[in-house]
Amino acid sequence: MEPKKILIITYYWPPAGGPGVQRWLKFVKYLPDFGIQPVVYIPENPTYPIVDENLGNEVSDKAIILKQKIFEPYQLASFLSKNKTKKMNSGIIPNQKKQSFLDKVFLWIRGNLFIPDARFFWVKPSVAYLEKYILENNIDTIVTSGPPHSLHLIGLDLKKKLNLKWFADFRDPWTTIGYHKSLRLSDFAAKKHKQLESEVLNTADTIIVTSKSTKKEFEVLTTQPIAVITNGYDVEKVEKQSLDSKFSLAHIGSFLSARNPKLLWEALVELLNEIPEFKKHLELKLIGAVSQEVLDTIAAFGLNAYVNNLGYVSHEEAIAHQRKSQVLLLIEIDSEETKSIIPGKLFEYMVSNRPIIAIGPKDSDFAEIITSTNTGVFFEYTEKERLKNTIVTYYSQFLEGKLQSHGVGLQKYSRKNLTEQLVQLLTSYL
Numbered sequence: 001m002e003p004k005k006i007l008i009i010t011y012y013w014p015p016a017g018g019p020g021v022q023r024w025l026k027f028v029k030y031l032p033d034f035g036i037q038p039v040v041y042i043p044e045n046p047t048y049p050i051v052d053e054n055l056g057n058e059v060s061d062k063a064i065i066l067k068q069k070i071f072e073p074y075q076l077a078s079f080l081s082k083n084k085t086k087k088m089n090s091g092i093i094p095n096q097k098k099q100s101f102l103d104k105v106f107l108w109i110r111g112n113l114f115i116p117d118a119r120f121f122w123v124k125p126s127v128a129y130l131e132k133y134i135l136e137n138n139i140d141t142i143v144t145s146g147p148p149h150s151l152h153l154i155g156l157d158l159k160k161k162l163n164l165k166w167f168a169d170f171r172d173p174w175t176t177i178g179y180h181k182s183l184r185l186s187d188f189a190a191k192k193h194k195q196l197e198s199e200v201l202n203t204a205d206t207i208i209v210t211s212k213s214t215k216k217e218f219e220v221l222t223t224q225p226i227a228v229i230t231n232g233y234d235v236e237k238v239e240k241q242s243l244d245s246k247f248s249l250a251h252i253g254s255f256l257s258a259r260n261p262k263l264l265w266e267a268l269v270e271l272l273n274e275i276p277e278f279k280k281h282l283e284l285k286l287i288g289a290v291s292q293e294v295l296d297t298i299a300a301f302g303l304n305a306y307v308n309n310l311g312y313v314s315h316e317e318a319i320a321h322q323r324k325s326q327v328l329l330l331i332e333i334d335s336e337e338t339k340s341i342i343p344g345k346l347f348e349y350m351v352s353n354r355p356i357i358a359i360g361p362k363d364s365d366f367a368e369i370i371t372s373t374n375t376g377v378f379f380e381y382t383e384k385e386r387l388k389n390t391i392v393t394y395y396s397q398f399l400e401g402k403l404q405s406h407g408v409g410l411q412k413y414s415r416k417n418l419t420e421q422l423v424q425l426l427t428s429y430l
Contacts, residue, residue: 003037005064005137006426007130009154010145011119013042014059017052017315019253019344023171024145025058026234030419032062036426039063039139041130043070043122050289054314068129070122073114112189116174116196119150127157134162141165141426143208149174152200159203167426168204171231173214176337197221206425211365213340227425230369232413233347238316241324246283247398248308249357250325252318253345255286257293258333261359263384265301267391278395282306287313287321318345322352326398327391330370332360334381342366347413350375355394355405357387375407 008028012020028038038060044067059065114120133139142164144155152168159166174197175190185193201207201222208227209215215226271278284298286309298307313321322328328349332338342365349356350369356376360367367378379387397403411417 014055017050250285
């Protein structure tokens with residue numbers, strides 16, 4: 001019996017680096033184990049802000065890969081300011097008070113002329129190409145993954161034309177995502193985003209989201225079924241790592257301006273003054289894109305001497321740093337909109353055997369996961385003293401050579417188990 005073909009429409013795919021690529025790269029890796037033939041449609045010439053050539057080795061040899069050219073305005077805008085367009089493309093938006101005139105122009109153009117995002121030029125040619133491919137290959141189920149949410153518009157048009165089974169996968173929310181307010185939207189643009197969001201949510205056969213809060217948010221907007229399938233961790237082939245000799249606090253991933261945890265910097269400064277030997281042990285490891293505002297704040301607190309800014313590293317190297325750092329930092333923006341965000345790296349953090357210090361808004365979805373799995377401690381932005389006490393506890397355990405986490409119930413978040421959940425959902429219509 002031939003495996004069931006399912007078409008997956010995604011923008012992020014190797015050699016793209018960063019968190020956006022991991023979800024469907026891993027689903028595609030395991031789908032064949034459950035009798036599904038993944039057909040993956042991706043852009044041929046994308047503008048990826050982060051590239052990780054090593055991820056190409058993880059693409060399943062059982063997947064059929066389809067590619068079509070894409071036109072992206074970022075390719076033109078980069079002639080004006082390559083650095084600014086790359087940062088904006090990767091989600092690093094300057095604080096409103098510190099935006100230059102060029103920043104404001106780029107943001108206005110991005111928010112008002114490219115709706116829902118700068119990949120919308122790919123919609124019409126993709127629909128034309130895929131309509132023909134779907135009919136010729138007897139495909140009756142498609143998945144679109146966003147952001148970029150333009151890809152959901154491809155699904156919307158194909159659903160209308162061919163009446164396929166369509167699953168819209170939201171790795172992040174649409175109009176309530178943190179950076180949406182920064183796009184300087186006109187009333188017309190804001191309404192257009194809402195209208196497109198509503199059309200997608202009410203036309204797709206099933207909505208897939210990564211957190212309970214996003215499900216609650218979407219339940220107000222649609223009566224279509226909504227399934228929660230979180231991100232997860234994979235079994236990584238990484239050599240056993242020797243722990244850092246320093247008391248390293250490592251942040252791995254994009255460190256955006258709005259994630260600037262001043263309570264952490266204050267806590268560290270106070271501990272440096274209160275514990276003399278802390279100065280010879282402390283190390284702040286920053287791995288990934290870091291906003292200038294975060295770096296400036298660290299400098300203003302006098303912590304530069306303790307910073308090891310490694311920049312972007314491959315996913316393989318990032319996993320190695322997760323295993324050898326003493327403590328892992330997970331920081332989310334302190335806002336109502338970010339309660340639903342569960343950073344993909346959380347699940348890799350959880351199986352690293354290193355304790356997590358997580359800072360975020362009250363009632364964050366990821367706080368519940370960290371607490372239930374016993375993999376670290378979550379703090380609200382008002383809990384500086386409690387944060388200090390935890391750092392002191394971890395530091396004492398570090399000095400004794402006993403610092404580690406003791407996670408429980410992690411298996412439910414393995415990529416293979418999550419793919420099984422996905423398959424049950426996809427095949428419930430067959």
